[in-house]
Amino acid sequence: MTNDIFVGNNVRVSVNPLIVEIPGYNDPGYVSTDKLAAFPVIGFRKEVQTLEDYRTDFTTKLSGDVTINDTSISLFEDSSDPVYQLLDEALMEKKLLRFRSLYVIDGETKKDNDAGLYHIFNAYVTKKETSGSANSVVTTTFNLSPDGQLFTGFAEFSVPLNVGDYGIGAGTEEIAGVKDLGLLTGNRCVTVDATNSDNPYNSGTSAMAIQHPDGQGWELIGSSVGNPSIRIRNKQQSGETVTESPWVKVYTELERPTPEDINALPITGGELKGSLTIQEYLNVRKKISAPQGEILALNSNEINSTSVKVKGKEVYSPSNKPTPLEINCVALGETLDAGVF
Known part of the structure; x- marks a missing residue:
């Protein structure tokens, strides 16, 4: 087993009920405590695999997975402490928590802006023991069973932003x-x-x-x-x-798209440069003008018009009969006063 060794007496322990995939030191959700009763120890061990290599007289050793040892965190008894409450709740509900330990380096100490080495790991709370008496400080020790990888890094002092x-x-x-x-x-x-x-x-x-x-x-x-x-x-x-x-x-209610923006024909009218297919009905309340148009096919039950012309020539119908003069005839009952027979 290998334990990291730190010189000093200033350590910050925080607990986070929110667990994201890739942890970061400044992730939201961390809750800190000032009720720490003992310096926490993080230990880990590496699996070493020994291999024999036929090309050499020596054996080869490969470093394998790193496993975090079970550890504990001791707090002064205070049921109102938020970290104490999180640990107690996690023990009852078998809930995974994320722990962050910051080992502060020597120098100016600021509660929220300490610099130092940190460890981040996930763990289950497996046991709680309370010790002490009326003549000694009462402490509660929570046993932790780490789960997953240990993340380490160095947290630096944050730099204040100036106005501007x-x-x-x-x-x-x-x-x-x-x-x-x-x-x-x-x-x-x-x-x-x-x-x-x-x-x-x-x-x-x-x-x-x-x-x-x-x-x-x-x-x-x-x-x-x-x-x-x-x-x-x-x-x-x-x-x-x-x-x-x-x-x-x-686009907003004050800046709506124009017909040109969406390649559309305005409701107030305009020029349609492509073909138009109407599946149902086309109702025209006034006029249709097609001076250069050509009707290729027309299938209609009824045309209501006072006059229909094809190539400028009148098309006659029972409702639009020609006059005798238009067909060079004499109307019935009319007196013929000139003519050649």
């Missing part, structure tokens, strides 16, 4: 803010001048830049004058440069 850093608190007369629109320099708020060629608006405004550590992100910018509107674009690191997509509209 990454655009936080900026945009005032005293602090204009950062103006590096289009770059991948961290999550930030960006001041965008009206003269900036990347500004999709004609007035000064601000943008929000969000990015991923793998060199890609997106920007969101809004109008500061007139009706509110939003534009968005993404960007990627390409070698030493950053490539950007065009600004794209985000």
Whole structure:
């Protein structure tokens, strides 16, 4: 068994009921305690496999899996302590918890900003023992059975942000803010001048830049004058440069898509340049004009029209009969006063 050895007496123990796949020191959900009664010890052992190699007279040893030894955490008896409550609940419900132990290095000590080596591991609470009496301090020891991998690292002092850093608190007369629109320099708020060629608006405004550590992100910018509107674009690191997509509209109730935006025909009318197929009925309340059109096929039960012409010639029907004069005839009952027989 191998135990890490630390010199010092300052250790921070935190417990997290939320377990994410890849743990981080600053994950949300950690609850700390100041009721620690003993210095916690994290021990582990490695499986070593011995292999015989026919090419040599020596044996080969390979390091295998690392297993975390069972350990314990001792707290001064205080049922109101949040860590005590989490451990007690996990024991009753057989619930897996995540533990984080920070071994603080020598130097200035700040409760929330200590620097040092940390261990993170998951464990079940398997047992609880209480010791002490009326003449001694009462402590409760929780036995832990680790499950899974041990994660280690070094936590550094956090650096405070000044007003204006990454655009936080900026945009005032005293602090204009950062103006590096289009770059991948961290999550930030960006001041965008009206003269900036990347500004999709004609007035000064601000943008929000969000990015991923793998060199890609997106920007969101809004109008500061007139009706509110939003534009968005993404960007990627390409070698030493950053490539950007065009600004794209985000439609709202004040900026709806136009017929041209969605390649549609306005309800108020317009020119349809393609074919139109109507599966059911077409109702026209006024007129249809097709001066250069050609009807290739027409299947109709009824045409209600006072006059129908084909190539400029009248089409007659029982409801639209020709006059005797149109067919060079004399009407019945009419007196014939001229003619050749």
